[in-house]
Amino acid sequence: MFDFQNEDWHTTDIDVDSLWIINKRDSSGKHSNIYHGNFVPQIPYQMIKRYTKTNDIVLDIFSGSGTTLFECEKLNRNFIGTDINSELVNYVNSKMESTTSIKFYNNYCDNTDTENFKRIVSHNLDQLNSEKVDLLLSHPPYWNIIKFTNDPNDLSNINDMNEFIDRFIVSMSNGLLFLKKGGYFVVVAGDIYRNSEVIPLGFYLMYAIKKQFKCKMKGIIVKNIEGNRGKIGANGIWKYRALKSDYYLFKHEYIFVFKKEW
Template identity: 45%
Template sequence: MSPKSSKLPKLAPFSDIDLSRWKDYSDVWTDSLWVIDRRDTSGAHINSYHGNFIPQIPHQLMMRYTKKGDWVLDPFLGSGTTLIECIRMGRNGIGVELNESVADKSKSIIASEPNSFGVTTVTSVGDSSTLPFRDLLDSINVKSVQLAVLHPPYHGIIKFSDNPADLSNAGTVDDFLLQLSRVVSNTMQVLDEGRYMALVIGDKYEKGKWIPLGFYAMQKVMDAGMELKSIVVKNYGETRGKSHQQSLWRYRALQGGYYLFKHEYVFIFRKA
């Protein structure tokens, strides 16, 4: 091969990254430890929803695993961080949220982001463990999605509503994992082969014991048939608690023989 032809664009099959210029992508992370100092609060990212994730998570995932014009599904829409990032990056987005008032508010926040790429974003109200995503996609004439970003409640750590279908109200960890598995199967129905799913989740404490919720959930996604590609550990931002509350937690940690949560996971899977 001549030196000239080796400079032809060499696109990864699932992103717009030109591998022939791979050294130019210093803004695309490839390490499994994500330490992020500051939340991106620009544009429509107003950070008003307790339990949201930072925009850099869907941003990095879309840079690695989507092309412009692809469709991204977020079955736990919340305040719409993923869909706002879709608009900014020229990806189409579908978000499903159980809580109607949350979905309505998100819809107007998402619409406030300037849509310079002319992409489509769709928000739907429903239970992602039972709402058939195939029908939802059919209703908007979309065949499939090319990336799924799942950011479920971390079981009962934050209670999002009183709705029994809300994963934050699952009675036990097993109930939570069963509901999550249903969302995963539902999502897999519409995800293209060879494309990616990310699960963002943290662990929890229960009765003085560390419950590895993240790893339990990871195993469920693997059991559903997805290939595990990476386990990313991300630092967990400062809680909104006041400093005296944080000192109290530190005291409790010293007393109880445990460590305070300062990380969560971004599990990356590929549909084989």
């Protein structure tokens, strides 16, 4: 939680508003934005800073291109991550080769494979002399809009949406096993267009979590990125297409914050 003793609440950069307009993605340090489907570093930065303290452990079950890990390094938090993309895991680990300031374990692992996930994360926690993590971050694929790998257990390869949601809940259930009671967990999700209509995927995932796990909902943050690369320079054509048809341009995503009650 926010450290009132060591930080001035008047001047902290922690954003307590529920609408975040982010003008530019943070590209400092190790962030290189090579991965289509990554989140802006400002998201893990805010969550880590608000809900953990120095030397705490952050678990990111869809660690991707290492955005959360790099923020953990910046903020001096230890890290455990899993991702099903082995090449990416190796790439991220190679960027961390010379890091000694934090302990981190970024694992090639299918987070829906309960036995293997438990074995790996338990082992990482043993190395950290801990039984639980202090914060869980989860940024799953937005169903199948971006195919991340060819692995059939990759959530982005599931074609039926209800099956996707069920498998996502398995991932969350596995991750939550390791979150301390009273710890916070954060799901970053977006909506999608399919067959000429909006599918409110973010809300479906949020509802599935509330139904499945004993938790309190602490925040629904809407994040809007102004400099969305896919739309830069083509603003005119996108606006034209939206007006010509009957839809709106997606720029936002949701950050759902929950507190685990068990």
